[in-house]
Amino acid sequence: MGRLSERERIIEILMIEHPERAPIARSTVSRLVSKYFATGTVKEVQRGGRTHVSEEMKLNVLLEVEENPHCSTRQIGLNNNIDHSTVVKLLKKEKCHPYKVHLLHELNEDDPDRRLDFCEEIMFRCDGEEIPTF
Known part of the structure; x- marks a missing residue:
């Protein structure tokens, strides 16, 4: 029918x-x-x-991300009564991509010198020469 x-x-x-x-x-x-x-x-x-997300809701989500960039999309969704996947899509549309900053190594003052020494050592090995000792 x-x-x-x-x-x-x-x-x-x-x-x-x-x-x-x-x-x-x-x-x-x-x-x-x-x-x-x-x-x-x-x-x-x-x-x-699909539920329509109002402009006010979009602004609330973007403001919350700006105030606390380390907040999860799930928590933002719970705070605004919308699904976290909707939050992810909204942030992606606004060119906000989730990432976390991880500091892996601390840079020291002598790092440039050590990098230079390492490069010279590799160059000597590639040329088959003896590595000079200073």
């Missing part, structure tokens, strides 16, 4: 003639009557779909 308007559904329930249509199936009438008694209407039930 194709999509019917509310008027067409009511007509089917009332069994008014439809000369241009095939006879109405008993299951169709039964389903529409059940729907009417359950919901009080024969209109289509609104189905779920």
Whole structure:
């Protein structure tokens, strides 16, 4: 059965003639009557779909990220009553990418000298020369 308007559904329930249509199936009438008694209407039930995120909600999320950049997307979602995947998509759309800064090594004053010594040693080894000792 194709999509019917509310008027067409009511007509089917009332069994008014439809000369241009095939006879109405008993299951169709039964389903529409059940729907009417359950919901009080024969209109289509609104189905779920993508929820719209308002501009105010977007601003709230972006402000929260700016105030606390180390907050997780899950926590931001909980704070704003939206799913964390929506927060991730919103941040990605705004060119905000999640990352955490990890300081692995501390740079020392003598690092440039040691890097230079290392490079010279590798160059001597590649040329097959003896490494001079100073």
